[in-house]
Amino acid sequence: MKEDSFFVKKAKEGDGEAYGELVRRYEKFVYNTAYGITLNSFDAFDASQNAFIKGWRAINTFKEESSFSTWLYRIVSNCAKDIVFERQKRKADLPAEEVAGLSGGITPEDEYIKNEEGELLKKAILSLDSDSREIIVMRELSELSYAEIAEALEIEIGTVKSRLNRARTKLREKILEQKGKTVCQKEEKGGVR
């Protein structure tokens, strides 16, 4: 299998099909990253599309000193954050009753996902501060290596290790907290034990 640099070089010369090969290679990477930030599939799809198109248009700005994945990560991250920001702005313009019905980042479609664990995880991620959330996404969803994370965030590997460690600890605490709440709610309603 050819290295990314082979296709990057051709893409820089305007070869759309070469870029298309990169799109296929990084499809899952980009989508997972976008999902980790937007937490819903529609926004994730839009953000991913935007990111790939932006990458195509800006391919000549990619200095091949960093890896393609970290360059692309920055683009996706920005596109996803833009979409989240726009969504929040829209929410701010909505009347209060409608906002109450919207939970951060969870679309009606997603609510039908009967995956309790997934829901717990989602809520836990939402509760994290942005640094912790970002590093969790980068490691668990984008599946970047510690070195790539360090490069993308321009921090030391030691910092990556400690941030990730802290983020995981917080996540676990939040999940346990949620599980505790769920159990209590069920008991109150006289429901399942």
Add this chain to the structure above:
Amino acid sequence: MTCFEVKELLSEYIDGECEKSAEITEHLENCKDCKKEYEELLKLKASFKVFVPRSERSLADSVISEIRRETFPEKKIPFIFRHIGLVASLAIIVTVAILALPKTENAEKSMKDAPAPSEESEEVYIFESVKKESAENNSFATEEILTEPEYADISKSEEYLVPTDDRAQITLPEASLNVSLVLPEEELIRAFDEEFEVEVIDGGIKTYEEHDEILNFIYQNEYEIDSMKSFWEEKPVITVISSK
């Protein structure tokens, strides 16, 4: 190592980024408490594997279509069908044909004797390089035959190559010839764009069976090979013209 120290390192340990992993592995074998902590972390990590739902639409397809639309704004994107193997196979035919000719002026002459281009000025891809590396099941020699690609007016061109294999004759069409597109191997669309009478076949030939399948398809549908082009060695393109 103390349990406290081990627990602090478990995060990097599960990512395979811990320098002291041997010691930790040993500790975990003997310490139930730390082992439990380790397993909880693994569980958390595993829950991310199923966290992202599968998208219903194909992101890659969507992006690639958009980029194509931007690159070829005026041309209708023709339908294509995919027969893996055609190009390389035909490329091989041509390669063999060319290799059979002495590599002298005579070779160039015989190319120039090919049928004259039509009067209409159209974009055409001129057959260029048939550089093919020996693949696993491929016993063909590597040979770079021709050189740079040229997008030329047919009317002005005197030097486009015609394969000499009589099964794959090239006839210049009188109808217009449009841009051929290279598509990734994964795409498999079958239809013909009648307006443009251009069909693009993409892929790399791997077996003689594929080769025969392609040729059969072409002849059954009364197509003729118009030109071949290698964008890059793994993704050659052949354009076929309908003579109907």
